[in-house]
Amino acid sequence: MLKRAFIQLACCIGVFGCCLCSYVNTQNAVTRLRLEIPILSSELNKLKEQNNRLKYEIDLFESPEHLMQLARCSEFSHLKYPTLQEVFTVSETVILPKSPLEKEKSLPTLKWNLAIGAKQ
Template identity: 40%
Template sequence: MSWKGLLFRIFLCIGLFATCLYSYLDTQNMLTSLRIQIPELAAQVRRIQEENGQLRYQIESRENPARLMEIARQNEFAHLKYPNCDEVLTLHEASPFPEKSGIKPTESRIKSKLAFVRK
């Protein structure tokens, strides 16, 4: 075996070891940066959840029937009235898959009612 071949093999092993070491360190750096981001993202999720809770509370307080009745009694909403029976249109929602539900297409089953007021 010649010295050149042995020297080449040693440098090849050192280069392969250096490449593996670099890959390992790069992976560790990436994991460390992700671990640093986790608390920041968790805090952001908590903030968003708190904001969602506040928004849900605001929606519930604005849709509160007592508040809506109070608003209806105000002078600026005095022009609003309940619609007459002839002013209400009712649409019947049919099943999107009548053949699967056992309903013939000619039959109509009421799933929900939607009311619209004519002007």
């Protein structure tokens, strides 16, 4: 009888020890993640700042004043805006499959403007 009670007590202590170890490991993992949050947050803030700086540089580069300066440069002198005679418009009609309840309808025509080439 005493032997059986000792075995039951040992099993209970063993299960309790396993549960305690599992709980401590879970808490360690949570603590590790909590320590990583400020590091990742600062990296995210740095990336947001860099993104804003790059957006500002893109806006400066695409500003009309800068584009006009580039147009005056000799390396871009061959580029020009196409005239109306050089623009070709392609019309396209989209037709959806007909259902028995709908009457035949054609959708509005789509237009695509294409520049057909630059003269040198």
